[in-house]
Amino acid sequence: MAAEAAGRNDATRGPANSTEMEVRLKEEKMKADLEAPLPAGQEDFAIRCRDVCRSYGKLKVLNNLNLAVPQGQIYGLLGPSGCGKTTLLKCIVGTLKISRGHITVLGKPPAFPGHDIPGKKVGYMPQELALYNEFTISDTLTFFGRIHGLTSKETQARMNFLIDFLDLPQKTSLVRNLSGGQQRRVSLGAALLQNPELLILDEPTVGVDPVLRSKIWHHLVEIVKTGKVSVIITTHYIEEARQANVVGLMRHGRLLAEGPPDAVMKQHCATTLEHAFLQLCETSDQVDSKRDSSSPDGTLDKSQSFENGKDESQPILGVRSPPAEENLKCSVDWKVRARHVLPKWRNIAALMIKTLVRMKRMPGSLCFQFLLPVIQVSLICLCVGGDPKGIQVAIVNNETSPSAFSQSFLSFLDNSSVQQVNLSHKEAFEGIYNGEYWSVIGFGKNFTSYLTKRMLQRQVSQEIIDGGSIHVWLDQTNRQIALMVQKKLHQAFQAFVDYKLGGMAYMVALPIKFEEPIYGSQNTDFTTFVTPGAVLSITFYLAVGLTALSFVLERKEGLLDRCWVAGVSSLETMLAHLFSQLFVISVQIILLLLMMLLVFKNPNEGSLVLVIILIVLQGVTGISFGLVISSAIDDEQSANQAALGIFYPNLILSGIIWPVECIPYPLRYLSLVLPQTYASEALRCIMYRGWGLSRMMVWRGFAVTLGWNTFFLILATVILKLRT
């Protein structure tokens, strides 16, 4: 149409020049040739694409493309790099959705419920290697065999054949130790494994030596002879496609020509397919430039023509557009639809075994994963929340007598925490200004007599009050140390007056009596507060770390697509990851609890079962959150940034290291909806108050955790589904 339109425009302007005439003649001739009916028996198509469009953002990659792969034949899809071949294959197998048009594969649209495409009817070899590097050849084929539901006997038989046919090394060889060519052959083997009805091979012969290349083509020719297997293959070696029954020449997202290789060469009077293709490209360019120059203003904007989708849509040669009858409405029984949606345990088991085998092959990494939480919780128990030790304080004591009160008082000061250094007034102040001491404690030379007067006389002068006081100058730059020094001084004074006054001590003591605590003990330290929240946080973030990269790497290596084409659904992928990581976090949690309760003697007044369930649920929430990151983000760096970026704000806002009550109000609402705020509180209530699920503060910790869990899992499944 575009060519006709261009022709009409030319006709109004005057006779076309001789080059244009030649182009048009060539075009007409080729059109007539390729529009000739196909030989009998080719009316059945394994694949039909009609007016298929697909864009990446504004880049229109497939442009009203029509293509038909006859049943039981080899179709060679040829075209320069970047013309859209891989995109088309991905649309055919259903890993990419088309923006417009229709595709039928073996009679039904891709991903049609119960059709097994994606599934065992199709063998797909993507352009990327899409192999697990830690697997052996045998593991690889066994994994795909499991997904396709082959018995181990069938898998073994096919494996032996493929190893022999593809000239592969021993089946116990690790994929990562194979050469590039060998790896590609293993990838081809995985596509051929289940004897699929449809083989979709994206450049299977790249990096393969000519002898094996010819062997592969020979095999393809053999398997299509039965008429039951169809093959679509892309290759950069145009000449090898002469062995195909039909070739399609693709450029700029549309098919320039489609037909048997001999016919294509004949009509271009070319001796090779490559020449024929070159000529087609030239003709296409001439038609394009002619169309450009015939636009009203002489400069047709190419992107505009792409946008309206009309000009570019028409193949310059007669590519047979399948009839409209293929707008078939396929109905499907609800049971089949339900089976299609429900996860298959076979696939989940295969994926879980895969993850466990990969873990087994990386024992160092697995041990590290098991030990990391134990190390982290040990560090927290050892280093956070305890009393500072060995704090140097300068003592300026102007009393010299050994029986002086000051000496007695200082003997009650806890020596493990406070290290006393006796100095002169000048040295002590120089030292504290130079940061050598955290405090200066001073006693006047009449401290003993003045303190006695303060204690016993009803009224005393200011001088006596001052002289009978212990003077303390603190370096308040470290609040914890300053608080500790103050606390130790109070304790020492209490012990001193108890010793000096015995039953009369009440006269100088603060009239506040702290009774036995209702919950916890008098000596509860900050570690006790931090540990439960820290345990949840460690479990959550290790689980995020375990999963955040899993899909990112698998997607990048084409493994997700390959599994998806083999019939694995997003939900199955998600559940398999969840279950296999559950194993890892279970071991982590057991080690962590042993360390916390038995080694560091953290108190637990409540149900250990509730404690374990809450920690496991937090781990599962971490896995689910990791799956969200993994499904939404494409590269490792961004996934790492997302996981790390969320770590600090969440830790600070969840009331783990400092009470939520300190958070100013608008921010506190945010804090309360985070996954670990109520959960940490619930864990503290179980462990230190011995509360159970009947208490709101406990059950709401579980409820919030479960809520986040469900939300993350659904979100991850939806994102993964939308992106495949």
Ligand SMILES: Nc1ncnc2c1ncn2[C@@H]1O[C@H](COP(=O)(O)OP(=O)(O)OP(=O)(O)O)[C@@H](O)[C@H]1O
């Ligand atoms: N995920 C993507 N996002 C954006 N653009 C993409 C994406 N994948 C492919 N493209 C672009 O789409 C165009 C077609 O790519 P495609 O991989 O289908 O080409 P191809 O014909 O298979 O090339 P080759 O033979 O080199 O593999 C290219 O311009 C490519 O840059």
